[in-house]
Amino acid sequence: MKNHRNEHTRERILDEAEALFALKGYHAVSVREITGAAQCNLAAVNYHFGNKQKLYLEVYRQRWLPRAERVHQSFQDSLKSEQAPSAGTVVQSLARAFLEGPLSDEERNRHLRLVVGELSQPTEAFDQVIERVFRPLLGSLISDLRAAMPADMDQEQAVLNAFSIMAMVLYFNLARPVIKAVLGATDGSDLQTRLIDHLVEFSLNGIAGGKWETGK
Amino acid sequence: MKNHRNEHTRERILDEAEALFALKGYHAVSVREITGAAQCNLAAVNYHFGNKQKLYLEVYRQRWLPRAERVHQSFQDSLKSEQAPSAGTVVQSLARAFLEGPLSDEERNRHLRLVVGELSQPTEAFDQVIERVFRPLLGSLISDLRAAMPADMDQEQAVLNAFSIMAMVLYFNLARPVIKAVLGATDGSDLQTRLIDHLVEFSLNGIAGGKWETGK
DNA sequence: GTCTATAGCAGGATAGAC
DNA sequence: GTCTATCCTGCTATAGAC
Numbered sequence: 001m002k003n004h005r006n007e008h009t010r011e012r013i014l015d016e017a018e019a020l021f022a023l024k025g026y027h028a029v030s031v032r033e034i035t036g037a038a039q040c041n042l043a044a045v046n047y048h049f050g051n052k053q054k055l056y057l058e059v060y061r062q063r064w065l066p067r068a069e070r071v072h073q074s075f076q077d078s079l080k081s082e083q084a085p086s087a088g089t090v091v092q093s094l095a096r097a098f099l100e101g102p103l104s105d106e107e108r109n110r111h112l113r114l115v116v117g118e119l120s121q122p123t124e125a126f127d128q129v130i131e132r133v134f135r136p137l138l139g140s141l142i143s144d145l146r147a148a149m150p151a152d153m154d155q156e157q158a159v160l161n162a163f164s165i166m167a168m169v170l171y172f173n174l175a176r177p178v179i180k181a182v183l184g185a186t187d188g189s190d191l192q193t194r195l196i197d198h199l200v201e202f203s204l205n206g207i208a209g210g211k212w213e214t215g216k
Numbered sequence: 217m218k219n220h221r222n223e224h225t226r227e228r229i230l231d232e233a234e235a236l237f238a239l240k241g242y243h244a245v246s247v248r249e250i251t252g253a254a255q256c257n258l259a260a261v262n263y264h265f266g267n268k269q270k271l272y273l274e275v276y277r278q279r280w281l282p283r284a285e286r287v288h289q290s291f292q293d294s295l296k297s298e299q300a301p302s303a304g305t306v307v308q309s310l311a312r313a314f315l316e317g318p319l320s321d322e323e324r325n326r327h328l329r330l331v332v333g334e335l336s337q338p339t340e341a342f343d344q345v346i347e348r349v350f351r352p353l354l355g356s357l358i359s360d361l362r363a364a365m366p367a368d369m370d371q372e373q374a375v376l377n378a379f380s381i382m383a384m385v386l387y388f389n390l391a392r393p394v395i396k397a398v399l400g401a402t403d404g405s406d407l408q409t410r411l412i413d414h415l416v417e418f419s420l421n422g423i424a425g426g427k428w429e430t431g432k
Numbered sequence: 433g434t435c436t437a438t439a440g441c442a443g444g445a446t447a448g449a450c
Numbered sequence: 451g452t453c454t455a456t457c458c459t460g461c462t463a464t465a466g467a468c
Contacts, residue, residue: 008433009434010433025241025243027243027244028242030460030461030462031462031463032460032462041433041436042435042436042462043434043435044433045463047433047434113336116332116336119390119391119394120329120332121240121241122393130394130397134394134398135398138398156399159398159399160410160411160414163395163398164384164414164415166387167383167384167386167387167388167391168380168383170383171387172383174335175335175379178335178346179379181346182350182351182354182375183375195376198373198380201425202376202380205421205422206417206419206421207418207421208421209417224451225452226451246442246443246444247443247444247445248442248444256452256453257451257454258454259445259446259447260451261444263451264451267444267445268444268445
């Protein structure tokens with residue numbers, strides 16, 4: 001009975017499993033590695049979750065989903081304070097919710113890597129990700145965007161705009177090392193902030209097509 | 217000696233390995249699966265490539281790299297025909313090189329999935345991908361963009377613009393199923409073309425910041 | 433709920449015949 | 451170059467003591 005650690009074994013397993021799955025992907029991580037990191041016994045995974053696959057699904061259900069909802073909430077909260085948010089505000093709120101919102105750097109990295117994993121190699125968690133998170137988030141984003149520029153943006157345009165923004169959010173996180181490498185030693189200062197600024201300006205102009213002013 | 221198939225075993229293994237690695241990722245594919253698909257013996261992988269890891273690297277060297285160079289070439293060729301290409305032409309050439317250029321749909325899907333794999337879970341192939349393909353391509357793109365709008369775009373801006381375009385190219389391929397799901401049964405017609413149009417317009421506006429005209 | 437011990441198996445790799 | 455046969459490691463999963 002080595003278990004005098006503050007957190008319960010089950011929770012520690014979820015934490016370590018999430019970190020490892022995000023870092024290496026499902027198949028590259030062994031149950032031994034997870035239980036080793038969680039400092040518990042090999043058998044604990046089967047006891048608490050049944051098997052490795054079910055552990056993975058629980059990571060999504062109990063760690064990833066709530067966090068995704070926090071991000072969505074943060075996005076909506078920062079919009080609720082305004083009555084008729086401009087497109088600029090909408091895009092900025094979204095970018096901030098993802099890139100500097102309620103998540104720590106480490107959490108955000110885990111979170112986005114996991115979703116990229118599901119996008120590129122879908123498992124049983126895929127449907128959850130799409131239906132319970134992606135679709136609602138895109139729904140919010142699209143309706144907010146359309147409200148901000150009611151004139152001549154049809155549904156498909158709005159969807160594609162939303163996807164383009166998500167593309168940058170995901171990619172700027174995933175390719176951070178590459179971006180750093182290419183930009184060279186120029187950084188040191190807050191690359192993160194400059195990325196957000198760029199993302200907001202780029203996508204705002206992308207959406208607006210030069211037709212609306214950013215109010216910048 | 218079952219080998220009366222047109223292609224040499226070594227080549228068939230490379231083909232099938234690439235398809236499987238792209239589809240499922242390195243760790244999710246077994247050597248048995250590869251040799252099964254290539255209709256050859258299990259031992260053939262070790263005979264021809266040494267081990268699984270070296271096979272994976274050969275897939276990059278002998279299949280992925282040349283294809284990446286074809287795409288880059290296609291991008292540059294379509295620009296060479298013009299003397300002072302506008303930013304719109306540059307972006308459109310890039311998008312077309314990737315999304316409807318020299319690659320078939322299947323090839324393109326493989327190609328982009330493999331690179332996303334390396335981005336999200338780097339292996340020994342990562343450096344090759346960055347140094348021999350990514351950096352040169354970004355270099356071309358950046359210098360073309362800066363030539364097209366010499367006024368006030370600094371190096372970092374150009375880099376971030378280039379990354380934003382690449383983000384959309386990669387993501388629009390990866391998330392194609394999601395996009396289809398969200399857009400619903402609206403498609404049928406050529407989604408591909410509409411995606412390219414959107415990508416070009418979005419990123420052109422994103423780059424130009426409303427300051428340049430697209431000439432559209 | 434946590435542990436030890438082990439069953440049972442799949443995967444990578446090799447030796448050696450052809 | 452290709453095949454068969456086999457080794458052996460490392461994995462998931464389970465049974466059962468505590």
